Amino acid sequence: MFKTLITLLLSSVALFASAGGNTGEVAPNITMTWVGFACLFIFVIGYYFIAAEEKYGIDKAKPALFIGTFMFLLVAIYYAINGLSLDLVHTEAQHLILEIAGIFFFLFVAMTYIESLIHMGVFDRLKYNLVSKGYSYRKLYWLTGILAFFLSPVADNLTTALILSTVLITIEREKKEFLVPGAINIVVAANAGGAWSPFGDITTLMAWTAGKGTFTDFFYIFPSAVLGYLATAVILARFVPDTQPDFDATKEVKPKMHEGAKVVMALGIFTIFCAVMSHQVLHLPAMWGMLFGLSLLKLYAYSLKKKFGSEHFNVFHSIAKIENNTLLFFFGILAAVGALYFIGWLGLAVVVYNPDVLGPTWSNIGVGFLSAIVDNVPVMSAVLKANPDMGLDQWMLVTLTAGVGGSLISFGSAAGVGVMGKLHGIYTFGSHMKYAWAILIGYIISVSVWYLQYEVLGIQHA
Template sequence: MSSTEGTIHAVDLAVKPFGWLLLLIFVVGYYFIAAEEKYHINKAKPALFTGTFMFMLLGIYYALGGHNFSAFDSEIEHLIVEIAEIFFFLFVAMTYIEALIERNVFDALKEKLLKSGFNYKKLFWSTGLLAFFISPVADNLTTALILSTVLITIEKDNKAFLIPAAINIVVAANAGGAWSPFGDTTTLLAWSSGKGAFVDFLFLFPASIIGWAITGLILSRYIPEGHPQQVEGAEPVQIHKGGMVIAGLGVLTIASAVIGKQAMHLPPMWGMLFGLSLLQLYAYTLKKYHNNDIQIYKSVSKVENDTLLFFFGILAAVGALHFAGFLDYAAKLYTQFNPTYVNIGVGFLSAIVDNVPVMSAVIKSSPDLPLAQWMLVTLTAGIGGSLISFGSAAGVGVMGKLKGVYTFSTHMKYAWTIIIGYAVSIGVWYIQFEALGFYINSATQVASAH
């Protein structure tokens, strides 16, 4: 432990056996997170145990060693704020999604697709486009689940259509989330930690959509000709009263989060919680004056607590590694190698390891990077999960919906198309950000090429 200008620094545990124990606990914990299908244990359980246990051990180590707790207290306080911002943001977003589901908004969308009469190729492109443009607002997992349900409802047997169409939805959902600060947890982490202003992430749109479009174009060549069998006798779906108003309130909520962050220096969760209050007040007026109960608390109860607890646990575990000093060594990669190459590698790593801990580790290691590089790592961490079927929440969700159809092996058969799209996205980023300098930095000044 050292002190510089009165600041107490944490003990560097990365060079001590106790630090290696922490790292081992993290690796073992992450193994059980990744192997949830094998052991039939929800990933939230090992994640929450690992994150909380690591800090319990750190507290015991500091207490028994008689170390100064100032750095420890500061780390815990910072971590609580960081996790709370992500936790409450996702809580509100998921509540809105559940409310829209309860009002039949998404069922109405599914019905339109079911009755469209589209052939296989039109269904392929329409579901892909919807995935790309819904995921920036809804999370990529919810988007992928909704649209994969559409696929399996329209066509249950034609794997020649289902497999590339499922891959297209996963790639599109992840690409769509990459250019929106709240479209994916990785972008949310980067935005909430101040690595870019809201508008900065929007400049990733060209790289995201072109990369997905190239993959989609190649995959579409494997889509068979013909039409799926029409669904007969289905009851028409009506959006319940207030459904579209809630959708409008959702847009207003997102605007509140953005304006609050950029203009009022409020964390994004503040605007989201303000939006939740509007939703609750609207639910009250619907019940009182229109005798129509949207059961807002039922929607809240349907929020996936396991998902929220997973994020708590994994962010705490990464925070423990950071406090122990391990991430300082990760940051040195950016000084020893070209940051572009490191960030491209982050994308491949996020396909094997969940992109949330990977992005969290990059942010906590806090390398000194220009805005263009922060945008690149946001892009690669977001779209890199598409490279493997279980590399993203969207992929895992679709595997569950299309069991026996969309699998690891069927995904890998077409993985080369995703690698091409991944390379194209990086190429577009390089031309736009590095060669042309076409983006706006956080100070809203036109940036020059580096």
């Protein structure tokens, strides 16, 4: 089974991008050359240091950015030494930049809005409203998790995770027995909630736009997603203290949101709407709508400056506070996966879907584990590019597993990476893996519910 998973890993990551572009040339397979083995070795070592971030005290963006850039430099050097066409490398790099830019700028704008809302006192006010009601840590754990599950289908899993992890850290900054299970709960809920909405996750968005299911087909994943999440949440809740946060309503002053905070909140919601409409209706990248929303925020900030002075709200101050390491991590890791593809570590992605190898069901279940290792975006891209011959039931399975499977490891999804950046030093790879068994139980339940619904009962569309 281990060899099979390794085979699936190597073949799946290989399909991340389209080599050769429009040059009409085919990139040579250089997997069995010194540069092929060297880059594979560099990738494995780099991922080790990313996973061991807590052990070595090295930010995950450093190894990710290093391997992502260095691997392509080695490939270009190999092409130059052997007289191969450097136009192929150039075209692939350009294509990869386009792939990464969509995620990079989407994150950039989402984080800017989060920091702007923090500056405007929105989360301090939300914290006060939650804690002042006398809720225990356990009730707050459930409240943030349920909010994440039902918010992510609309706002997408990354933005949801960023918002609610910010709420989490404003409620409590030191008590890890609350913060770690709470962070995992938010990540699992956001990924599970995003799996049953066509625009709740980048992976479901990719499957929907590729025509693998209609808008309503994805809603049929809801039973699998919600039951899997609840299974994990119930287990993790046992580790959350049932005590109340230190709070004295007679001493605490009710935080006041800055003037214009409600408009900034409305602009944030409208920005998400613009991102969805840009991609689905206008066929522009989702980040186009996000950047349009950023332009509206900047225009509104200008009006606030005229009315209240330059110190009231400055968008660039919010930009200065965003987690740049998260952005650089995404750039580096997606560049590294793109390099593995271009080198030629590919060939068996479609073969494993054959009934005499693994078959579609076991292959798609394996995709969930790969999503945790490689990140669900490139893995889903790999499956879509391989385009195995599958029915609607199997395409919904791979959408489910790519979404919820990313929760198995802390950096397996955009939501997880975002929360790692927001709760730096608290929610880490190591702290996540202590509870990974609970997430695995939820994953197994999600797949089991899918099997009962789709394969036994045959319920998959109206």
